[in-house]
Amino acid sequence: MINDYLTLIKSEYGFGDEFSCDQIHNGPDNNVYVVNVGDNKYALRESKRLGKNVSFETEVLIKLNQLGFSVPKIVKTISGNYFIQVGDKQFVLFDYISGGQVEKLGSEHLDSNLIECGARKLGELHSLTNNLVITVKPSRSIFLELDRFLDLDQVSLNRFKDSDRVLEQVKSFYKEAQTRIDSKKELYGIIHNDYRIHNLIYTDNDCYIIDFDWACYGPLLKDLGLAIAEWSIFSKISGPSKQAINKFIENYNTKSPQKVTYNKDLVFWVCFACLSDTCTFLVDVCNGGHPDKIITEVDQCHMYKKFKYFYQEIK
Numbered sequence: 671m672i673n674d675y676l677t678l679i680k681s682e683y684g685f686g687d688e689f690s691c692d693q694i695h696n697g698p699d700n701n702v703y704v705v706n707v708g709d710n711k712y713a714l715r716e717s718k719r720l721g722k723n724v725s726f727e728t729e730v731l732i733k734l735n736q737l738g739f740s741v742p743k744i745v746k747t748i749s750g751n752y753f754i755q756v757g758d759k760q761f762v763l764f765d766y767i768s769g770g771q772v773e774k775l776g777s778e779h780l781d782s783n784l785i786e787c788g789a790r791k792l793g794e795l796h797s798l799t800n801n802l803v804i805t806v807k808p809s810r811s812i813f814l815e816l817d818r819f820l821d822l823d824q825v826s827l828n829r830f831k832d833s834d835r836v837l838e839q840v841k842s843f844y845k846e847a848q849t850r851i852d853s854k855k856e857l858y859g860i861i862h863n864d865y866r867i868h869n870l871i872y873t874d875n876d877c878y879i880i881d882f883d884w885a886c887y888g889p890l891l892k893d894l895g896l897a898i899a900e901w902s903i904f905s906k907i908s909g910p911s912k913q914a915i916n917k918f919i920e921n922y923n924t925k926s927p928q929k930v931t932y933n934k935d936l937v938f939w940v941c942f943a944c945l946s947d948t949c950t951f952l953v954d955v956c957n958g959g960h961p962d963k964i965i966t967e968v969d970q971c972h973m974y975k976k977f978k979y980f981y982q983e984i985k
Contacts, residue, residue, distance in 0.1 A: 672703060672716065675756060679714070682747040682754050683763060698954050699883065704766065711766040712745060716759060717883060724760045726808040727882045728752040730799075730860060737798055740791070740878045742767060767880070769873040780867070780914060785901055787877045788870055789918040792862075792897055793925030795879060796890045799860035800927045810886040812863065812946070816844050819949035826956045831967040833952075836974070839981075840949060843942050847889075856889040856935070857928050863888065865897045894922060894930065895939030896947075899976050909979050934984050941984065944977035 672691060680689055688708040695702035699719060705712040717724055732752070734741045742764040744752050754761040772784060819840055827833040850856060862869070864884035871878045901918050902910035915932060923929050930936060951971045968974055 672701070675716075675759075675761065678756065679754065679761060679763075682749070682751075683745065684748045705763070713742070713764045713766050715762045715764070715883075717762070718759075722809040723883055723885070724753050724762060726804060726806045726810075727885050728762065729804050729806050730802070730882055730885055733802060733804070734795075734798060739794065739798055740876050741882070742878065742880055767871045767873070767878050769871040769878065771871055772867045780901060780903065782917065784867075784872065785914055785917050786921045787872065788867070788897070788901060789921035790925045791870065791877050791879060792865060792893060793922040795862065796857075796859065796893065797925060797927045800857065800890065802860055804860065808886040810863065810884060812847070812861075812886060812888040812892055812942075813844060814886075815946045815949040815953070816840050818953045820844075822953060822956060829956070829966060830952060831969075833968060836945075836948065836952075836968050839977075840945060843938075843945055846938070847942055850938075851889065856891050856939075858887065858889055860885060861888045861890060861893040863893065863896075865893050866900050889939065890926070890928065891930070891936055891939040892943060894919075895936065895941075896943035897922075898936070898940050899944050899947075899973070899980070904972070904976055904979075910976070937980055937983050940980045941977055944973045944980065947971075947973035948977060 672693070676691060685707045690706045691703050691714065693701060693703050701716040703714040705714045728744055731741050731744055735743055745763040745765060746752055747754065752762070772780065827837065851858065862879060862882060863886050864881060869879060869881045871880060898915050898918060902914045904910055919930055919932060948971050951973065952968070955965050
């Protein structure tokens with residue numbers, strides 16, 4: 671419970687009695703709180719299973735801030751540290767960003783301006799991280815979620831209908847992705863690795879990328895692949911919006927270090943990203959980290975439905 675750590679947090683940051691802390695997010699990876707200290711407002715993140723990546727994440731954010739890129743600014747402790755380590759927990763404090771998130775705007779379809787802003791911002795990020803030098807080694811990789819799935823025992827896998835099919839698909843995409851990386855087939859650099867619609871905060875004149883706790887090295891197309899799967903939404907009747915996909919790629923290309931077309935190479939990484947999300951979902955269900963514990967079919971995973979749709983384009 672966060673209450674067990676509030677005294678330590680106040681002490682580490684030198685906060686006085688005018689202090690309040692309210693939870694705004696509870697997820698399998700982290701908890702997020704809004705902290706008010708007098709007239710000042712902050713966002714406090716408590717890392718869970720991904721905490722080991724925090725040193726890499728903080729160095730990435732520090733360097734992006736120095737370059738003037740729109741990411742959250744980390745508040746240092748009194749002793750000059752960028753996070754608090756308590757056992758296996760890590761706490762990071764950020765300046766609060768006032769703005770809107772798509773998941774809170776109540777829109778069923780993404781506004782064109784939101785797509786354009788999100789696409790250009792990803793292109794700008796890749797232009798900076800393509801050659802960004804980070805001294806800390808990340809504990810994450812693009813294969814971590816697939817590894818977690820492959821480590822499941824047979825009993826856990828058997829609870830899901832068609833798990834054998836997914837297992838073979840994971841092995842196949844894992845091998846192909848590694849081959850592409852080894853052969854330097856695609857542009858490589860630091861990627862956000864979780865570029866979802868709700869990981870952007872839109873302000874009046876900009877948008878900020880948040881939640882870099884999944885950041886690692888990887889093909890830039892992996893980031894773009896997940897973005898396309900997310901920003902194109904998904905309809906059971908018509909599938910993903912091709913108009914949204916084209917608009918995202920068009921605007922991404924105006925800022926990115928590479929010019930991308932919608933081809934089989936890109937669709938491979940769209941599928942890889944969807945399959946990685948499927949692995950996260952199934953493992954979290956098995957480990958009790960997902961609220962729906964009665965899931966028995968792989969097809970109950972929304973991202974696997976997207977995977978199957980895009981997979982038809984490269985089979």
